[in-house]
Amino acid sequence: MTLEKSGLPICQGLSLGELVGRLNMGIPNREIVWIAEKCLGRDDLTWAHLAEEIPTAKQAAEFVETLNRRQSGEPLQYCLGTWQFRSLELCVDPSVLIPRPETELLVDISVATLRECINRYGVCLSADSPGEPERRVRVLDLGTGSGAIALAIAWEFRLTRDLLSVLGVDLSQPAIKVAERNYNFLVEQCPEFGSVVRFLQGSWYDSLGIRDEASFDLIVSNPPYISIQDYLELDPQVRDFEPELALVAGQEGTECLEQVIYGAQRWLKPGGTLACEIGERQGPQVLAMARSVGLERVGIRKDLAGRDRYLVGSRPRSSES
Ligand SMILES: C[S@@+](CC[C@H](N)C(=O)[O-])C[C@H]1O[C@@H](n2cnc3c(N)ncnc32)[C@H](O)[C@@H]1O
Structure with a gap:
């Protein structure tokens, strides 16, 4: 059989290893194994297995097409269609x-903040005594x-039913569809997770x-x-493949x-917290913004490499501020 799309004559009956040999690409072995696992619907392959695995014609076509996409610079994550974020496998x-x-790390900061908030309220809800909405x-x-x-935040609290309600907002309708798909997969795995998260399309607030x-x-x-x-x-692998809407924020x-910062005071509860990821050189600017809108306990947190990457601040408890 000839796979016209790949421009490569591929005979049915070739192993994955033989296909890789014919394509002669500079893709790292580990990535080739992940792509093979995706195409065969397996999670137990090693490099050595590729020599023995004979794909069906459909699997071979998908394998070659995916390797071609990767070879042309498309990020591995899009080629695979899923990626790990904390303990979650997300589409x-x-x-x-x-x-x-x-x-x-922004999720770590968020989870720690929420635990403090739950302790402060004395909210101690369990699966047997769900909270009022x-x-x-x-x-x-x-x-x-x-x-x-x-x-990821909601998943941390998944065993305590009805403790949390999470709303995700995005301007992009296709992104909202992906988020909903990810949520639905998680609800299938953990029914307690149902009715905790909601997604809305719109601009910020x-x-x-x-x-x-x-x-x-x-x-x-x-x-x-x-x-x-x-x-x-930017690295062309990011600039040419990831959505511009997700990356670019004007001249500065x-x-x-x-x-996000200017709207926070209006939508946060008194005592509520704002936590944002920022660029490593934006600390002084965002601190000034947060202080100018009256947030308190404002600070910058560092990532594991010691770079300033997160802004944290709270709405004062007294409503006059
Ligand atoms: C840096 S990405 C973050 C995506 C995800 N939260 C994450 O951390 O992987 C920024 C997101 O903001 C969204 N976005 C851009 N402009 C927006 C706006 N005006 N209102 C709401 N969301 C917006 C983009 O579509 C994109 O999904």
């Missing part, structure tokens, strides 16, 4: 940013993309209603924070952070 496609490891701890994830942050005012215990966001100039100089790179 990703070119309509969403690939979740990054540094964003896992209005007593749920409310989280807003702005620019939710694949739903990575919203879902615009889709919220009057009843949402002063209602969130935590607003978390990993907004776009790259300036137009830095975007032009702080336009989206500005929107």
